[in-house]
Amino acid sequence: MPSASCPAILIAAPASGQGKTTVACALARLFTRQGRRVRVFKCGPDFLDPYWLSLASGAPVHQLDLWMTGEADCAQRLHAAALEADLIIVEGVMGLFDGQPSAADLAQRFDLPLLTVIDASAMAGTFGALAWGLQTYRKGLRFAGVLANRVASNGHAAMLEESLRDPAQWQGALMRSEDFSLPERHLGLVMSAEMDDAMTRLDAAADALAATKLGQMGADALQAWVVDFDAPADAAPETPDLLQGLTIAVARDAAFCFLYAANLDCLQAMGARLVFFSPLADAALPDCDALWLPGGYPELHAATLAENGAMKAAIATHVSAGKQVWAECGGMMTLFDELQAVDGRCFAMWGVLPGRVTMQARLAALGPQQLAVAGGTLRGHTFHYSTCSSPLAPATRTEAAPGRKLRGEGEALYVAGPGDSVKASYFHAWFASSPAAAATLFLKDKP
Known part of the structure; x- marks a missing residue:
C-alpha cells in the first residue's frame, strides 16, 4: 500500500488549560463548514475532549498514544485518515513535553507540524519567550506557528505579536469570550451532549478563528503542513472471533x-x-x-x-x-x-x-x-x-x-x-x- 499525503497539524500548548480543545474544535468546525474533509484525533487517553472534537468535525475521533494504543495503531489510523481527508488535526495532551510518551514524541515520530496555543491573558513580552522556548527546547520538531488565546484587546494582541523573534510564527489571536468557552469539571470538560448550546459555542469559536491568519489558510497555504504518512509496514493482525455469538x-x-x-x-x-x-x-x-x-x-x-x-x-x-x-x-x-x-x-x-x-x-x-x-x-x-x-x-x-x-x-x-x-x-x-x-x-x- 502506498504512502498517503495530507496536511496535518498537532495543536499543543505549554500546559493544560491553555485552550487546545477550543482551538482544535474551532479549526475543525471552521474547515468542516467550508466543505473540507477533516479528521481529528486526540493524543493520550482522554475520553471527554473527543466528544467535542467529534461534534466539531462530524466524524468519529480516536485516540493516539505511542504506548497505550501503540505506534503501529497510530500509523495505521493516520494513514487511513490521510487517504480520505483534506486536513488532519491532532489535539495534544497536557503540555507539549509532558508525559511519557508526550505530544512532542508523537509529533516527532510522524513529523507532524506543531501549532502552539498559549493563554496570553496575563502576559505580554513573555509570550515571545515562551513561544521561543517551546520551539527550540528539542531539535527535530516541525513548528507551524503560535496562536495567542484569551487576549484582552487588539492592542494586547499587537504586543504579543511584537514579542515574537520570528514574526512569521504569528497565527493570530483569539479574544477572551464567554461565547465559546468550554466549561470544565473535576475530570475535564463538561460533555458536549450535556449542553444545549454546544454547537452554538463551536460556531462562535469558528467565527472568531476565521478572523485570524490560521483561520484564513487556503488550500495552497495548507501545503506547508503536508505530511507523508507511510503505509503500515505489516498488515494488522486479524482480530480473533473469540466473542462470536455473544x-x-x-x-x-x-x-x-x-x-x-x-x-x-x-x-x-x-x-x-x-x-x-x-x-x-x-x-x-x-x-x-x-x-x-x-x-x-x-x-x-x-x-x-x-x-x-x-x-x-x-x-x-x-x-x-x-x-x-x-x-x-x-x-x-x-x-x-x-x-x-x-x-x-x-x-x-x-x-x-x-x-x-x-x-x-x-x-x-x-x-x-x-x-x-x-x-x-x-x-x-x-x-x-x-x-x-x-x-x-x-x-x-x-x-x-x-x-x-x-x-x-x-x-x-x-x-x-x-x-x-x-x-x-x-x-x-x-x-x-x-x-x-x-x-x-x-x-x-x-x-
Whole structure:
C-alpha cells in the first residue's frame, strides 16, 4: 500500500488549560463548514475532549498514544485518515513535553507540524519567550506557528505579536469570550451532549478563528503542513472471533460515558453483538450474555441511580445467574454498597461488591498502567477522584507502564460473584492492546 499525503497539524500548548480543545474544535468546525474533509484525533487517553472534537468535525475521533494504543495503531489510523481527508488535526495532551510518551514524541515520530496555543491573558513580552522556548527546547520538531488565546484587546494582541523573534510564527489571536468557552469539571470538560448550546459555542469559536491568519489558510497555504504518512509496514493482525455469538450490554448515558470508540470496534471485530442501555433511565437490562459498565460520572447522578431500584434488581439478577460483568472506574463505583459524595451525603448503590466509595476534592490516581489477566496484558490508564474501601481482597493489581513508577500500589482488580463472574477495577482498558485479554472479561469459559 502506498504512502498517503495530507496536511496535518498537532495543536499543543505549554500546559493544560491553555485552550487546545477550543482551538482544535474551532479549526475543525471552521474547515468542516467550508466543505473540507477533516479528521481529528486526540493524543493520550482522554475520553471527554473527543466528544467535542467529534461534534466539531462530524466524524468519529480516536485516540493516539505511542504506548497505550501503540505506534503501529497510530500509523495505521493516520494513514487511513490521510487517504480520505483534506486536513488532519491532532489535539495534544497536557503540555507539549509532558508525559511519557508526550505530544512532542508523537509529533516527532510522524513529523507532524506543531501549532502552539498559549493563554496570553496575563502576559505580554513573555509570550515571545515562551513561544521561543517551546520551539527550540528539542531539535527535530516541525513548528507551524503560535496562536495567542484569551487576549484582552487588539492592542494586547499587537504586543504579543511584537514579542515574537520570528514574526512569521504569528497565527493570530483569539479574544477572551464567554461565547465559546468550554466549561470544565473535576475530570475535564463538561460533555458536549450535556449542553444545549454546544454547537452554538463551536460556531462562535469558528467565527472568531476565521478572523485570524490560521483561520484564513487556503488550500495552497495548507501545503506547508503536508505530511507523508507511510503505509503500515505489516498488515494488522486479524482480530480473533473469540466473542462470536455473544451479546454484551453496554451502559451508556450521562453517568456512564467513558467509552473508547476503538473498544466498541474491537468487541464487534471479535464477533460480539453490542446492545446499549441507560442505568439512569431504564428499568431492565437488555437480553444479554455479559455486561459492561464503563467509567463516567456516577457521583453526579448518585441520587438517580440510588432511586432506580428496578435497575439494581436487574443487575442483581444478572450477577446471581453467573453472567459476566466488567466494570471499570465509574462502573465499579456503582457496584459497591455505598457512594459518599464530597459533601458527605451517602447513597446506596447496587451492593454487588462489599464496601464504600468516597469522593474527594483532590486527584486520587492518574497515569498509564497495564493489567495482566487470563489471555494477556491490557494497556490502559487510571484517572479518578475517589477511593474505595472493601473487605474484599484484590485478586491482582495493575502495574505501571514500562519506564514509569507507581505512587503507591497499582489499581486493585476485584473479583466476585458466582464463578468469579464479576471483575471490577479503577483501570480503564484499551481492548485492542490485547483482544484475547479483553475477551476474557466477557467470557464465562476462558479462551
